[in-house]
Amino acid sequence: MGFTVFKILFSACLIAFSSWLAGKRPELAGFILALPIMTMMALPFNFAEYQDPENTVTFAKSILLAVPLSMMFFIPFLFANKIMSSVPEAYGFWSVYGLGLVCLTVAYFIHHNLTKLL
Numbered sequence: 001m002g003f004t005v006f007k008i009l010f011s012a013c014l015i016a017f018s019s020w021l022a023g024k025r026p027e028l029a030g031f032i033l034a035l036p037i038m039t040m041m042a043l044p045f046n047f048a049e050y051q052d053p054e055n056t057v058t059f060a061k062s063i064l065l066a067v068p069l070s071m072m073f074f075i076p077f078l079f080a081n082k083i084m085s086s087v088p089e090a091y092g093f094w095s096v097y098g099l100g101l102v103c104l105t106v107a108y109f110i111h112h113n114l115t116k117l118l
Helices: 002-024 026-034 037-050 053-078 080-085 089-117
Strands: none
Touching (some): 002 026, 002 037, 037 053, 053 080
16 A cells, blocks of 8 residues: 555656646656656556566556557547538537547557567
8 A cells, every 4th residue: 555655646746846847947848748757657666566577578568569559549630620620610629539539449459469469
């Protein structure tokens, strides 16, 4: 329980620090937030908690595959003008967003099958 509380507090402090830094040095805060911070925290947390290097490496490989696949969420946004022009204005954004979630679901199944090959 104590380690879980530490992980929550550490993560919250990092997010709060990045938000504070954005007001002072937005270019540095932007760079920091563009880093795979969640991964950089989760990998050592995973290893510290389970002491299983093989599990942590598999976890990292899964993340490596998931990052580019997760970008599929943005594909409908590339075609947002065409999509939004074909539905009532009130539903335009939500149509694009919903299609993004559909693409993300497809990406999950691709990821699921690719990780079996690792």
